[in-house]
Amino acid sequence: MTATTNRSYHAPGGLERAVIDLIRVGTQGHGAGVRQLASRLMRSVPAGVEDAESFRDAVHRAIAAGSGGTELRYVAGTVPTESDTAHPLVDIDPLPDGDGLVLSDEAMGQLTEVLTERQRADDLRRAGAGLTRTILLSGPPGVGKTMTARWLARSLRLPLLTLDLSSVVSSYLGSSGRNIKSVLDYAKSGPCVLLLDEFDAIAKRRDDDSDIGELKRIVNVILVELDRWPDTSLLIAATNHPHLLDTAAGRRFDRSLTLSPPAREQRLAILDYLAADLGGVDDETLALAAELTSGMVSSDIVRLWSLAHRRSILNGSTIGNELLSELARHLGDSGAGRNRLFLAMRDRLDMSNRQIAALAGVSHPTVASSIKRAEEDRNGR
C-alpha cells in the first residue's frame, strides 16, 4: 500500500479545512500566505463548493482587490539578508503544500514516525530518548525531496524555510559561512522546518583549492549546528549526490532517508491522485499509463499529466486519450505494454493502424501484429 496525504481540499471536509487554514495564515498577518492559499483554492476547489467556476472567479476578484500587503516576519527576529544587496537569504513559505505526495511504504513509514514522535514528544523527552531533529534526504532529481520537506512542514503545521546552498555557495562564497550561520540562527529562533536544499553544494567544490578553506569552514559550521539543533525545529538536508558528502557528515543526521523512483503501484497512486482532481479518466487507462511510465521519476509523471491536461483542453479531447497518445510517441520498447497500448488506441481512441503507426513511429504491419499479440494475451492464449 502507498500513502498519500489526506489533506486535499477535495476530500470531504475540504471547505472547513480551507477556512481554518485561511484564518491561521490571516491572523499571522501574512499577506503573501493568504494569496498563496487563495491560488491553491482556485486550483483545487474545495469539496462543498457548489459552483466551482463562480467560486474561482470570486476568489480571483478578491485577490485582485487586495492591496500589495506587507511581508511579516514569520519566525522571531529579522529575516537574514545578504549584506551588500539586502536580498533575503532564505525563502519562507508560511503554508507549504505537500498534497499528493506518494512514496514507498518504507519512506512513508519513516515520515509518519517523525510525525508520531512530535505528537508524543513529552513521552520521548521524559524517557530521555529525544526526537528526530535532523534528516538527510537523498535521491535522484524529481523523486520528491523538496516536496517531502513541504509535506512534513505542512503536516507539522510549521512554516518551511528553504536555503538553497548551491546559490549561497556560488554567489557569495566569501561570506557564505557567515550567511549560512545567520540563516541557521534565524531558523533556530522559532519552530519551523528548515530545508537545506542542494546540500552537496558544500561538498562539490572541494577539489578547487582556492575555495577549500571557506568550504571547510562552512561544513564545520553546519556539522556543529547539526549536533546542537533544537528539537523545536526540524532540519532537513536534501541531496542528489549523497556520495559526495563526507561519511562523517552523513552520520551526523538523526535519520537518513533515500527516495527512489516510483514503482508501478506508486506511479498508479500519483496518476490516481491527479485524476481524482479532474475525474473522467477510467481505471484501465490509468493502469496502462502506470505501466508505460516505467522508468520515469514522479516529477516526469506529473509533467506528462499536465501536458495531457492542457492538450485535452486545446484539442477538445480527453486527458486519457492525450496521455496514451503522448506515451505512444515516446514508447521505446516493443513489449507487452506497447501491445496493449496499441490495442487500447484502436479500441478506445478509434484510431486506424496507420494513425497509430504514424504516432508511434513504427510501420503499420508492426501495429497490426502488436495488436494481434495483445488480443491473444487478453484471451489468455
Ligand SMILES: Nc1ncnc2c1ncn2[C@@H]1O[C@H](COP(=O)(O)OP(=O)(O)OP(=O)(O)O)[C@@H](O)[C@H]1O
Ligand atoms: N513522490 C512524489 N509524489 C508526488 N508528486 C511528486 C513526487 N515527487 C515529485 N513530484 C512532483 O514533481 C515536482 C518536483 O518534485 P521535487 O521538486 O520535490 O523533486 P526533488 O526530488 O526535490 O528534485 P530535485 O533533485 O530536482 O530538486 C513536485 O512538485 C511534484 O509535483
Ligand SMILES: [Mg+2]
Ligand atoms: Mg528539490
